[in-house]
Amino acid sequence: MPISKARYLMLLVCVQLVVMAMLYREGYRKRVAYFIGIFWKDNLVTSDLAEQPHATGNRKPSWDIYANLSLIVKPFVRKEDLPFCPDKSPYVGGPFRVLFPSKLTMADVEKKNPFVTMGGHYKPPDCESKHRTAIIIPHRNREVHLKYLLYYLHPFLQRQQLHYAIYIIHQAGNYTFNRAKLLNVGFKEAMRDDDWSCLFFHDVDLIPEDDRNLYVCDEHPKHASIAMDKFGYKLPYNSYFGGVSALTPEQYMKINGFPNNYWGWGGEDDDIAIRVALTGMIITRPSVQVGRYRMIKHEHDKGNEENPKRFNLLAKTRRTWRQDGMNTMEYTVLSREVLPLYTNITVDVGTDKGLRKDTRGSG
Numbered sequence: 204m205p206i207s208k209a210r211y212l213m214l215l216v217c218v219q220l221v222v223m224a225m226l227y228r229e230g231y232r233k234r235v236a237y238f239i240g241i242f243w244k245d246n247l248v249t250s251d252l253a254e255q256p257h258a259t260g261n262r263k264p265s266w267d268i269y270a271n272l273s274l275i276v277k278p279f280v281r282k283e284d285l286p287f288c289p290d291k292s293p294y295v296g297g298p299f300r301v302l303f304p305s306k307l308t309m310a311d312v313e314k315k316n317p318f319v320t321m322g323g324h325y326k327p328p329d330c331e332s333k334h335r336t337a338i339i340i341p342h343r344n345r346e347v348h349l350k351y352l353l354y355y356l357h358p359f360l361q362r363q364q365l366h367y368a369i370y371i372i373h374q375a376g377n378y379t380f381n382r383a384k385l386l387n388v389g390f391k392e393a394m395r396d397d398d399w400s401c402l403f404f405h406d407v408d409l410i411p412e413d414d415r416n417l418y419v420c421d422e423h424p425k426h427a428s429i430a431m432d433k434f435g436y437k438l439p440y441n442s443y444f445g446g447v448s449a450l451t452p453e454q455y456m457k458i459n460g461f462p463n464n465y466w467g468w469g470g471e472d473d474d475i476a477i478r479v480a481l482t483g484m485i486i487t488r489p490s491v492q493v494g495r496y497r498m499i500k501h502e503h504d505k506g507n508e509e510n511p512k513r514f515n516l517l518a519k520t521r522r523t524w525r526q527d528g529m530n531t532m533e534y535t536v537l538s539r540e541v542l543p544l545y546t547n548i549t550v551d552v553g554t555d556k557g558l559r560k561d562t563r564g565s566g
């Protein structure tokens with residue numbers, strides 16, 4: 204009896220292999236990878252973060268972004284006596300595992316980040332950081348993405364031993380989204396708070412996958428999201444500046460900030476890249492191995508439709524950048540909520556007709 208059972212099993216496995224080979228030949232690589240993923244699931248995932256495996260390409264990062272973070276403790280010395288953090292953080296570990304556990308709550312994220320103080324601020328407890336980085340995230344109706352981003356970004360930044368804070372810039376009302384103007388607001392409001400040496404302008408749906416991607420500024424404006432899964436982990440085109448970028452306050456002022464008049468999806472990142480070139484700067488980037496990001500999938504947002512005017516606007520940037528940017532920005536802060544994991548700045552940015560009273564109200 205046991206022999207025939209074994210034979211039966213063998214047959215089953217063979218059929219399975221043949222089916223898989225056929226699928227593979229027809230080019231369904233992803234599907235095959237998925238089946239293999241199911242077989243190996245037990246080895247791949249651990250603890251409460253279990254979720255369906257993702258095809259991770261040729262790399263299989265295995266460690267958790269929170270690994271060893273609990274080893275960071277406050278030493279018994281006065282704040283003034285803390286040594287400077289080393290040039291290279293000992294907690295940086297390379298590519299880590301990115302999963303999106305469906306049961307995760309904001310309260311879980313808070314619990315995992317005990318050293319983060321109100322407003323989403325953090326300083327390394329055991330050394331004095333040489334870097335002060337503000338993260339600016341334009342936002343509207345993306346609470347689920349925000350939860351995952353915070354879950355990864357907080358430990359990611361702590362591993363790099365940065366002094367940092369996270370600002371959410373929430374566009375009030377239902378009028379068409381204006382990413383670049385929200386980033387301008389974020390710059391101004393963050394600089395009111397602290398003397399940041401670097402500002403990271405960060406889309407809410409992009410999760411970094413490698414903590415060697417340092418969130419510090421360079422001598423020139425930096426584009427960090429060089430390799431996104433959405434574009435096959437390659438740059439879509441040479442001057443691409445979308446997703447995640449970083450400027451010092453000086454670089455930012457040199458280009459007169461970002462444009463205020465791009466309503467809807469697209470174009471504003473190219474406008475910023477043109478500003479960088481026009482002021483004689485270049486774009487720096489991490490390597491494609493390090494600047495990797497996973498995009499959280501979503502539908503095209505309501506209220507953020509493609510901007511049909513973007514090509515006309517881009518054609519004029521050379522003439523308009525000095526008259527449109529930081530020096531002409533008008534907005535009204537409606538509320539500033541200091542929450543455990545971030546500061547939520549809700550702002551009325553008006554409409555393409557300007558800042559009008561009737562767009563205020565509602566969150």
Ligand SMILES: *[C@@H]1O[C@H](CO)[C@@H](O)[C@H](O)[C@H]1NC(C)=O
Nearest residue numbers: 266267270271293294295296
């Ligand atoms: C955690 O610490 C252990 C022991 O020091 C080390 O071997 C391991 O590489 C560390 N893991 C990460 C991800 O930092």
Ligand SMILES: *[C@@H]1O[C@H](CO)[C@@H](O)[C@H](O)[C@H]1NC(C)=O
Nearest residue numbers: 376377378562563564565566
């Ligand atoms: C925005 O849209 C929501 C849902 O469509 C609606 O309930 C709300 O009243 C709108 N707010 C404004 C200011 O128009």
Ligand SMILES: *[C@@H]1O[C@H](CO)[C@@H](O)[C@H](O)[C@H]1NC(C)=O
Nearest residue numbers: 349371373538540547549566
């Ligand atoms: C930010 O504050 C506004 C106004 O209170 C609120 O409507 C919105 O949901 C908040 N967003 C986040 C992400 O906390």
